[in-house]
Amino acid sequence: PALLQRPNLALWVNNEKQIYMKEEAFPTCPPDSCVVHVKATGICGSEIHFWKTGGIGDVRVTHPIILGHESAGQIIEVGANVTSFSVGDRVSIEPGVACWECGMCVRGRYNLCPDVKFSGTPPTDGTMRRFVAHPARFLHRLGDDVSYEVGALIEPLSVGYNAVRRAAPYLGQPVVVAGAGPIGLAVALSARAAGANPIVITDLEAHRLEQAKEMGFKNTVLIDMAWDRNEVATKLRAAAGCLPQIVFECTGSEASINAACYAVEDGGTLLQVGCGKPEISLPFMSLGFREVNVVTSFRYQQTWPVVLRLAQSGVFGDVTQLITHKLPLEKAVEALEISADRTSRSIKVQIVDE
Ligand code: NAD
Ligand code: ZN
Secondary structure, eight states: OOGGGSOEEEEEEOTTSOEEEEEEOOOOOOTTEEEEEEEEEEOOHHHHHHHHTSEETTEEOOSOEEOOOEEEEEEEEEOTTOOSOOTTOEEEEOOEEOOSSSHHHHTTOGGGOTTOEETTSTTSOOSOBSEEEEEGGGEEEOOTTSOHHHHHHHHHHHHHHHHHHHHOOOTTOOEEEEOOSHHHHHHHHHHHHHTOOSEEEEESOHHHHHHHHHTTOOOEEEOOTTSOHHHHHHHHHHHHTSOOSEEEEOSOOHHHHHHHHHHSOTTOEEEEOOOOOSSOOOOHHHHHHTTOEEEEOOSOSSOHHHHHHHHHHTTTOOGGGGEEEEEEGGGHHHHHHHHHOGGGOOSEEEEEOO
16 A cells, blocks of 8 residues: 555554564654654664563563664654755664753753653654654654665664774774674774774674684684683784784673773773673773773764765775564564574674565
8 A cells, every 4th residue: 555554553652571563553753853764773782671561670661662763764854943854865764862951962962962852762762663653853854875774774784883982093003802793893894994903803703703804804802701800801802913003892791891801901991882780890900900991881872974074985895794584564573583583694684664
């Protein structure tokens, strides 16, 4: 049937750890928003957490919500106040809708807005549905030659870009990226574009390192959980052939964070991207006596325009290599199951709609 006659299918999660498809009404379009036909959506580890464990930290699934926050699509309705977009425009959705009024927003650090409404994170409904209304300020036009699949990768690529911008590696600066999931690979792409070299990538799973190699990151270390943190650090330094000055930690595991503390050169930077237990044990005084900078990175701010440019211009190489599975919206439940199944060897699973 014609597009607007098609049901607004959505993927829901409830507080009983169930995911299911349910039809939504066609969204009403607020004056500052556009209605987007969502054409591609990536699945992120957080969706699996909301489903399998009922939440992440203090953010709990207390009532049914629609998941999804890595999306791109086509505008099918434009709000009364919106002048920057027209029907038919192709856009990538920036999912964190900040208030634009608080101190953090005014200072440009809008990823830290305490009132942010983040798609697919309780209590805000997400983008895993056919039609969604989203504020125009948080929509970004796709170049004609940028696919919706790439448009939906701008979100994880932005996580990587934000982390790399905060560490600001320079040409020839040796770095380690711990963890070769979608986020570690996104960090590696931005670090490489910034000139970091060598780039050593670690993981526990060989297939993830194979993927890293296919994307041009040949210097990998398969971590053995039997190694203690000093052994891991020694292997990382050996693989780099010099002392890593930045370790981008993209696993969130206590073991990997500890290894990162010992791998990094004195005066270097531990850039923490991975999320894990709320409290962990660190070699605090070793960091102190060695003046190691401990820097964190949370989501992103002001990344879409630049990351879209970098993706479009080919600086990142072929980012679609991150996408290992694509399923139609009607099979969104199956798509989440594949993403949650470690034996599927997936990196990025996307839900698509024509
Ligand atoms: P992922 O689970 O797909 O990838 C993590 C990888 O780390 C896996 O391949 C795993 O095998 C590997 N790993 C686990 N323990 C390891 C160890 N000790 N040594 C080496 N490798 C190890 O997750 P992802 O989607 O790539 O996300 C990575 C992390 O980034 C997660 O913790 C996620 O919550 C976090 N994250 C942070 C932000 C942010 O804004 N800071 C945004 C998105 C995701
Ligand atoms: Zn704000």
